[in-house]
Amino acid sequence: MHRVICLVACLSLLAETSLFAESPVVQADDKATPKKAKKKPAPFAWVNPIPKQRQHPSLKHGTFQSPSLKRDVGYAVLLPPGYSSGASAKRFPVVYYLHGGRPGSETKSLALVPLIHSAMESEQVPGMIYVFVNGGPVSHYNIPGEPAKQGADVFIKELIPHIDATYRTIADREHRGIEGFSQGGRGTMRLSLRHPELFCSAAAGGGGYETERKISESGGRESATLVFAEGDNTWDLARAYSKTKTPKVDWMIYVGTKGFNYQNNLEYMKFLTSLGIPFERIVVPEVPHSGLKIYEQRCVELMQFHAANFR
Template sequence: MNLKVWFVLPFLLSITFTLVAGHVDTVQVASPAMNRTVKCVVITPDRYASAPADRFPVVYLLHGFGGSHRDWIGNLPELATYADRYGIIIACPDAQNSWYLDSPINPVMRYETFMTTELIPYLDTQYRTLADRQHRAITGLSMGGHGALYLAVRHRDLYSQAGSLSGGVDFRPFPGNWEIKGLLGEEPANQAVWDKNVVINVIESLQTGELRLMIDCGTDDFFTTVNRNLHQKLLQRNIAHDYVERPGGHTWDYWRNNIESHLLFFRNGFPR
């Protein structure tokens, strides 16, 4: 009798998981700015189908260098369950290795324009979003952590909350890495451009209360120092924010274990 219970229980749990998991789409979003289409994974909660009158907040979830729109859902299928748990739409766009910038030297890398003037209007038109800044948040890992803070601070009219996981919030200590010079030019000859495009400098325009911020980084991450520097600068400027260091490195184990804390943070910040 006991054996039957143990065999049936996992089966029932698997049925429960399937019933509450959100729906995953991959869409093609036109980008006139770059003269091409951009893929984006969109995860809608189960209630999206069962409650057709409801509208939902959106969390934009950004991939890192070398990644794609499939990174998050491929490495963390539980995202569909999180969409249900927190009643949100999750959007994961492909951004190549753009650092989510508009490159001044490469006209096919205009991902700040894409994210702010093309992707958001597309989702707000094609999905039942709550289409205002109070119901829009953005976070990401590594390059995506930089992108999330960079875009949110520069476009506070679009986002009310932002986060960063292991974010490259100041890439100037790594001038030869991650194709940044292909976006901004060689650093010595283009120092002002580099300085203008790092998060740690972008935040100088930010006032406390304009954005809810959550920043975290592993204690064994090569970006730990630049995240600590960002934390200190935010403190010096009296910018309210949540800052967390947890054991771990620049790995999917770290990101898988900690992304849900960002989603909970955002859910608590959305208007009820």
């Protein structure tokens, strides 16, 4: 009997030893490689040279002295084929492209340049000047009471006149378009609704219209620390524009079905329809939230949209 008790005790001890022997395996699992941290956006700067991998023979970087900021502001400009040949005096329409991200920069959307230039070089679309805008610290918005955060006004009141004075543009609204994706899509719709006297053509891609609606319903508040002027959003501005619908702007809304803003783009389209504001649409199947991936499939169609609206 004594031997049986001893045997049971020994087996119990061996079992406990085995359990403790497995603990390093559990600890090894706990030390599994963590997920890669999301890359923080680069600090905002008003001037950003074109990165080496984005350089193109027809793409130039420029700056102008901002009267309001009292400092240089950068932009990138893609000139159409034939712009610099000989002593040509030909003038061209302009599309202003608003970057995504917050903050972003004038170099954020330059991956589109080879596609845009190729479409013009192959004569699938006529020549146009594309200007890539620096949208300021809060991407294409003005922040009330903060003079250094007036990205919308720097674009509208300062960059556009500079471009018209510096390059061979056709300097009227009938030959001026605006486009952008994500934050730039929000900016495109908002600024074309606020300034229909400046743009005849506006293509808004993948904008966050649910966030714009939140701003509308909260008196301008996007978050606890970010408050815009009341009424400065795509919902309130559309309501205001619908009362007169003049001057007429040709709008395009485009989005990929796999993008996280797809559903709220559909909702915003319904809203515009309810207000009697006409627009065209491009919905790209199976494409995520990516202006580049949409351009890889529909670049020519988007450029033809602008070209058809330039009178």
